[in-house]
Amino acid sequence: MRRILSILLENEPGALSRIVGLFSQRGYNIESLTVAPTDDETLSRITITTMGDDQVIEQITKQVNKLVDVLKVADLSEGAHVERELMLAKLRANGNATREEVKRTVDIFRGQVVDVTNSLYTVQLTGPSDKLDAFIAAVRDTTEIVEIVRTGVAGIARGERALRQ
Amino acid sequence: MEQLSGAEMVVRTLTDLGVKHLFGYPGGSVLDIYDALFQHSDIEHILVRHEQAAVHMADGYARSTGEVGACLVTSGPGATNTITGIATAYMDSIPMVVLSGQVPTSLIGNDAFQETDMIGCSRPIVKHSFLVKHAEDIPEAIRKAFYIASTGRPGPVVVDLPKDVQNPQLKFPYKFPETVNMRSYNPTTRGHSRQIKKAVSAIMAAKKPVVYVGGGAVASEAQQLVTDFVEKLNLPITNTLMGLGAISGEHEQFLGMLGMHGTYEANMSMHKSDVIVALGARFDDRVTNNVTKFCPDAQIIHVDIDPTSISKTVSAHIPIVGAIDTVLEQMMQQIEESKEQLDQQALAEWWQTINEWRSRKCLSYEPSTDKIKPQFAVETLYKVTKGEAYVCSDVGQHQMFAALYYPFKKTRQWINSGGLGTMGFGFPAAMGVKTAFPDAQVAVITGDGSIQMNIQELSTCLQYNIPVKIISLNNAALGMVKQWQEMFYSGRRSHSYMESMPDFVKLAEAYGHVGMRVDDPAELEQAMTDAFAMKDRLVFMDIRIDPAEHVYPMQIKFGAMDDMWLSKTERTS
Ligand SMILES: Cc1ncc(C[n+]2csc(CCOP(=O)(O)OP(=O)(O)O)c2C)c(N)n1
Numbered sequence: 001m002r003r004i005l006s007i008l009l010e011n012e013p014g015a016l017s018r019i020v021g022l023f024s025q026r027g028y029n030i031e032s033l034t035v036a037p038t039d040d041e042t043l044s045r046i047t048i049t050t051m052g053d054d055q056v057i058e059q060i061t062k063q064v065n066k067l068v069d070v071l072k073v074a075d076l077s078e079g080a081h082v083e084r085e086l087m088l089a090k091l092r093a094n095g096n097a098t099r100e101e102v103k104r105t106v107d108i109f110r111g112q113v114v115d116v117t118n119s120l121y122t123v124q125l126t127g128p129s130d131k132l133d134a135f136i137a138a139v140r141d142t143t144e145i146v147e148i149v150r151t152g153v154a155g156i157a158r159g160e161r162a163l164r165q
Numbered sequence: 166m167e168q169l170s171g172a173e174m175v176v177r178t179l180t181d182l183g184v185k186h187l188f189g190y191p192g193g194s195v196l197d198i199y200d201a202l203f204q205h206s207d208i209e210h211i212l213v214r215h216e217q218a219a220v221h222m223a224d225g226y227a228r229s230t231g232e233v234g235a236c237l238v239t240s241g242p243g244a245t246n247t248i249t250g251i252a253t254a255y256m257d258s259i260p261m262v263v264l265s266g267q268v269p270t271s272l273i274g275n276d277a278f279q280e281t282d283m284i285g286c287s288r289p290i291v292k293h294s295f296l297v298k299h300a301e302d303i304p305e306a307i308r309k310a311f312y313i314a315s316t317g318r319p320g321p322v323v324v325d326l327p328k329d330v331q332n333p334q335l336k337f338p339y340k341f342p343e344t345v346n347m348r349s350y351n352p353t354t355r356g357h358s359r360q361i362k363k364a365v366s367a368i369m370a371a372k373k374p375v376v377y378v379g380g381g382a383v384a385s386e387a388q389q390l391v392t393d394f395v396e397k398l399n400l401p402i403t404n405t406l407m408g409l410g411a412i413s414g415e416h417e418q419f420l421g422m423l424g425m426h427g428t429y430e431a432n433m434s435m436h437k438s439d440v441i442v443a444l445g446a447r448f449d450d451r452v453t454n455n456v457t458k459f460c461p462d463a464q465i466i467h468v469d470i471d472p473t474s475i476s477k478t479v480s481a482h483i484p485i486v487g488a489i490d491t492v493l494e495q496m497m498q499q500i501e502e503s504k505e506q507l508d509q510q511a512l513a514e515w516w517q518t519i520n521e522w523r524s525r526k527c528l529s530y531e532p533s534t535d536k537i538k539p540q541f542a543v544e545t546l547y548k549v550t551k552g553e554a555y556v557c558s559d560v561g562q563h564q565m566f567a568a569l570y571y572p573f574k575k576t577r578q579w580i581n582s583g584g585l586g587t588m589g590f591g592f593p594a595a596m597g598v599k600t601a602f603p604d605a606q607v608a609v610i611t612g613d614g615s616i617q618m619n620i621q622e623l624s625t626c627l628q629y630n631i632p633v634k635i636i637s638l639n640n641a642a643l644g645m646v647k648q649w650q651e652m653f654y655s656g657r658r659s660h661s662y663m664e665s666m667p668d669f670v671k672l673a674e675a676y677g678h679v680g681m682r683v684d685d686p687a688e689l690e691q692a693m694t695d696a697f698a699m700k701d702r703l704v705f706m707d708i709r710i711d712p713a714e715h716v717y718p719m720q721i722k723f724g725a726m727d728d729m730w731l732s733k734t735e736r737t738s
């Protein structure tokens with residue numbers, strides 16, 4: 001099962017490598033990982049999406065928690081949450097018909113065109129990962145995908161639940 | 166405020182932390198620290214002959230005293246030579262701090278001379294590590310390192326010190342950090358009271374309980390509490406390889422060690438039990454055998470300070486996170502308050518069954534008048550030392566013979582590399598013990614293979630007068646490897662023989678020590694008595710043992726706890 005883990009840790013050199021090292025050392029997989037400092041600059045927040053059954057996720061959570069730099073860990077997928085990922089896609093846009101069709105697909109997915117040449121559109125989309133996957137599937141039939149970059153998931157719990165010091 | 170250079174701060178912080186012994190080896194990146202040691206310190210530094218030995222010495226020191234062991238090495242090869250030692254300490258949760266030199270910060274990442282990424286190399290085998298980038302941060306980093314190493318589940322911590330940070334010319338105000346405050350690190354020690362209640366109820370409802378105790382009981386100094394607990398309820402108890410001594414090896418209720426080479430009665434009791442009380446043990450694969458067949462009827466109460474150890478390999482019905490001493494105190498109190506009672510008749514029947522298993526005498530062996538049996542050698546050591554020696558072991562058959570045939574009276578008396586199984590550990594570890602307890606009897610039980618992995622330390626022992634007694638059970642083979650080859654590879658002894666054994670007696674003498682060779686069982690006791698009588702000499706006893714002996718019992722691979730070989734021809738199932 002896909003899980004989203006949120007980790008609050010010291011914003012120190014080496015802290016990220018301990019997290020990544022732990023995952024590879026113990027054979028856990030990382031599907032995506034995002035990291036950035038929080039409003040408090042001494043803290044970083046990581047969102048990791050991973051796969052595993054309850055037992056594996058429990059071990060991962062405990063192992064991450066055990067790292068000396070880590071303050072808190074939560075499994076966001078346990079409750080209601082919001083997840084967002086940002087994607088930039090460079091798409092071939094030659095000829096009016098293709099340009100129109102690409103633009104229409106981008107609109108349907110509430111994306112924006114952020115750069116244009118006479119043969120390319122670069123578009124930006126945000127949303128849960130499956131929405132971005134759906135966009136890729138849709139646009140693939142219309143035109144060539146030149147390149148794609150995704151940020152990986154950032155997640156946050158809904159309501160009062162919060163991961164803070 | 167006092168003004169100190171980075172190098173001086175290293176030495177001063179160690180002094181203020183109460184460090185009395187430092188095991189190390191100098192080199193370019195730590196020369197400033199060595200100079201500060203020379204100029205201003207009462208710390209006794211022991212110069213080893215290989216950095217791996219420095220780490221094992223610090224480790225033996227830590228295991229015998231319970232204090233943090235400390236070592237100091239240079240960057241690059243000095244640092245990488247410590248890796249095996251750090252991994253050994255990590256696997257057995259030993260408090261240790263390794264100070265390593267590093268190239269100057271301006272050169273980090275340049276493939277500078279003697280640069281290795283020590284933080285990176287050691288990352289998977291440390292509890293934590295620090296790369297210190299400013300001299301002012303040294304006291305706090307070292308203070309935190311000692312704190313982290315010795316609290317919660319103990320473990321090794323690396324402090325990497327770039328050369329420019331040590332600069333003797335630049336002085337900074339020094340103040341010893343009296344307290345440590347880390348918002349991200351707060352180990353739990355007290356067990357959850359509801360879980361304690363549940364655990365006590367489960368124990369009281371048991372008909373076939375067994376207590377399974379590991380190294381966590383040693384780390385938390387819980388020997389007395391463990392003993393009180395099992396005595397109060399008359400429970401049978403077994404120890405892991407790391408937990409030996411957590412109850413006296415001579416105690417009536419002690420069933421011996423469990424696991425791959427555990428006793429018949431310990432493994433049978435586990436397998437047939439209905440409640441297992443696991444205290445500071447981690448259901449290691451060398452204990453459980455095949456986890457899917459592990460103790461099918463048992464309800465498991467698992468107490469450990471490290472939540473990751475709980476339900477990692479075998480899931481616990483009643484998990485309790487906490488230190489063994491604290492949780493046992495809580496349990497004892499709960500037992501006092503609880504109205505529940507054990508079913509005495511069921512318990513008596515359980516003991517009767519256990520005593521039948523005991524009567525099988527799984528540790529008996531065929532005595533011999535012409536060959537020294539390894540079991541006999543260990544028993545003789547026990548006799549000569551009155552069961553009171555520190556016994557430090559290497560890895561192999563001799564290690565298992567030592568664990569099975571020397572009943573340890575107390576914790577910290579048995580020192581071995583359990584988790585990593587590091588050959589070459591025993592001798593330097595014993596040197597660390599002897600450094601901590603110069604008046605104690607310290608024996609190394611080793612093999613002809615293992616001893617050659619750190620034999621260069623004979624030189625260190627002469628320099629610092631560290632008169633340990635080396636009891637080398639020489640079977641002219643990598644005996645444990647050979648045992649497996651004989652059992653599982655149709656006797657094909659691929660590279661398990663040592664064809665050019667040195668003359669160990671002459672070797673010991675060449676290093677300035679006493680060497681003895683014994684091959685007659687009738688002479689062994691006297692020879693050992695003579696060896697221990699030479700209190701201030703290192704004696705190397707090259708004991709020629711019967712090379713044909715195997716270690717039994719031995720669990721059968723992929724089987725349950727109760728599937729064992731009891732001799733070359735007898736098996737339980
Ligand atoms: C550093 C290291 N290398 C290899 C091994 C694998 N190994 C385990 S026991 C053993 C043989 C040990 O031989 P010896 O020290 O003579 O002890 P014996 O089994 O003969 O008593 C070996 C090679 C190990 N445990 N450690």
Ligand SMILES: [Mg+2]
Pocket residue numbers: 561612613614638639640641642643644
């Ligand atoms: Mg041998």
